[in-house]
Amino acid sequence: YQKAADLGSSLGINNLGYCYQNEIGTSIDKQKAFELYQKAADLGNAHGMNSLGNCYQNGIGTSIDKQKAFELYQEAADLESTYGINNLEYCYQDGIGTSVDKQKAFELYQEAADLGSTDGMNNLGDCYQNGIGTSTDKQKAFGLYQKAANLESADGIINLGYCYKNGIGISVDKQKAFELYQKAADLGN
Template identity: 50%
Template structure:
């Protein structure tokens, strides 16, 4: 009885029970016993964060960093910095990312590398993957493709989908290893099965060009569908294009407009332009 579960979670959350707050977040995020409500998700993360929960503080920082309608780099940085000062590994990793790309602070590649390394020392798997990219691109350190490959391999072996996708890229491009398209394809597929959007994009490329597998336009369509439902604005746009043109899928203008709309709502300019053209016709 999802409705009853929701009501009980709500009651316990009102009493500031952290477990119930997180269960209620899941209800509002997935539409379990209630309607999907991203604003409520945000408010509940705020509530749990104010109660001192580090996971909620990290999630809140992520929403300020990336969330539609909540974007505020300065707040994201301050929340992340506080978590890092408390030796919270995910916070340390995210602080490295803030310094790498300049979220709420100036870009500082040396600090990015330093915090990624610290996160890795504390066992943070995403830190392992990002540290690998530092060695690949020379961010805060010298370029070292062998070290890069080793770190991606380590992250992949620990089940990290970003590590799998990054390792696939190494096999595709011959970074720290020999080119092996079959292995690249297998790793992209494994990461895509874990709903990694970067891997899904790379897997589309494999199916479009017959890299490590046969050309399969049906799989391309299915992968665009998957990524579109996961919220990728570019996949939503490409899916709309397939529906509009009727290439490798039955032409459906209602579906085309629906997915152009979804992409446009996320600020994807090509979708916004295309939507204006279609609605004028």
């Protein structure tokens, strides 16, 4: 990533920041990670905007500024970054840098799912399962978890197992639930 960053690749710069944040091939340097994410965001990279938003939300290499995090997630979402959309969803759902708006969160979960994001599918499934921003629909929740699981999402597999275990949108099948939990464990979850 260092070579890509040296060549001015905004994605390489963002990924190098991730390395500094998570001690991948280098020692942890959260300030350096923050600076690299800022540079990637300044170059218009949606991943950089999302990563920088995460820094502001959680105080990584900078002080916490939830409003700034919200704004950066919005910028990334405007570029159709599913990561940005998913983080923006959480902001609306939990009131991070903005007021709580469950309906807006639901709409964003739908957008992310439509773009193929397994996180979006799982989150939209949670909305249907628990009536967040929409009416409860256990069958739709099950279908979304199944779609995410079919795309090898460990969270989708776990959620699908939970549905089989508890009869959410499908008949109880504890053996199937066990098999799904085992598959998720095999994937490292």
